[in-house]
Amino acid sequence: MKNTLLKISLSLLLILFFSCKEETKNEEKETAVKNSVSENYNISILVDLSDRISLQKNPNPTMEIYQRDLGYIKSVSEAFTEHLKSKRLRQIDDRMQLFFNPEPENPEINSISKQLKISVDKNNASKKFLNSINNTYSSNTATIYESAIRDDKYIGSDIWNFFDSKVQDQCIEKGFRNILIILTDGYMFYDGTQIKDGNLSSYLTPQLIKQNGLNKNDWQKKFDKENFGFIKIDANLSNLEVLVLGINPSKNNPFEEKIIKAYWTKWLSEMKVKHFEIKNADLPSNMDKIIKDFI
Template structure:
């Protein structure tokens, strides 16, 4: 009997040792991921479906701008699924969604966008679902751009109002890492949201930059001394991280890119967004690492 009990004790000890080692191995594997596995991600993508994607007004022989957007979206979804696969099933409680502002009049586009609101937790997470996300996002977003271009009636993008009225409610969740990716050329203008408070505006256009003499080497001094910039559209957004992709300045002004980025930087800083990056409309192959590093490597 003593021999049996001794053998049983040894067996239990071996099982516990193996179990602890296996759990340690899982943690070690998790720690090789750039992201923190236990973190919940809440990723939002805001599409600018203005005439910046028009094949007639803004053609690009190297790669059309809507194709670049699709490449960026592919990298975003891949980073999201990479994060999900670094977690245990019971830890998963993550979201990815896609927005327009205003909503397009095309009901098909709005219907597609609803399909791209993905919420995954321990109750519905499966290998099949995780493996389907990238293909689904690629297929459905392609339909959105094809429909918008075919319609050729670009309503514009009201990014300022999105921050003013929607970003807190729709893009920020408690106990999540909230990331907003904006695909835009950097200009901001919408007919129904035109506001001006001295040199602060809800918009920025190439004409506005030229009209106010921000197209010279002294642009920065003038921007600071005369307080040019966007009107603040939110307070204390320190729980939101923002990645802007697709900046495409007017080539007639060598200072345009710097002015656009200064506007966005000032705006985000004043709204207390601590982590943000603003990138040009580069080829997706050149932007993939930037996107995945931003999403998978949390900055302090």
């Protein structure tokens, strides 16, 4: 009899324990959703218009790089509008913008990019305006990429300088959830910003990785011991979240992907970025959930 009562008591305690645990999980989930809805988003997209998007230099039979970028941007704008539509009118105060660094020489591209600086608040958040955002971003970004490819003047990607001189002023606003989406293959190079400090640099190319001897099985040990990486930027970006999309390593080095991610991870960590993820190039259909979950 005593054993039976003991078993019943233990069963009841277990039921009560797991019931309380489940309630706690649900409460945490509801709180996270409420916090997300009430947040004001400040989303910035930094586009790398270097020769990585060239149809001649980097053809991709499955889906061209620029088409993948356009798919990623579509997912970002959809996440932004979904967020806006989940808020009460009086809560809306959100922004989305698109950057290049350096700016393309084509004046048409720079003119179009200004149309992609969107600010939404209770005064202009009409249903018509919210419904137009996705089309605005899709059509204008497609025109930008097509113009850049047609011009065939790829001046490189100065992402290091963007972080050094522009991120704090242009991508971070007090009272907002600041998110920076970077579309890049993971390499950085610009003629006007080639700085070296020992084994640290402001740029990264397949040639540099090879020159540094980071194409062998012991690359991680060498990377840590000899202090390779991007030159540290004296900035505290603890109010910024970064999502890097499109990592596309050279096939000549089996360790290239890990090395690129090591450079980025070390650099973003040094700048105290609040939260970051670094993702490989993939089809937009496969990246859609990843992008929307991050945002």
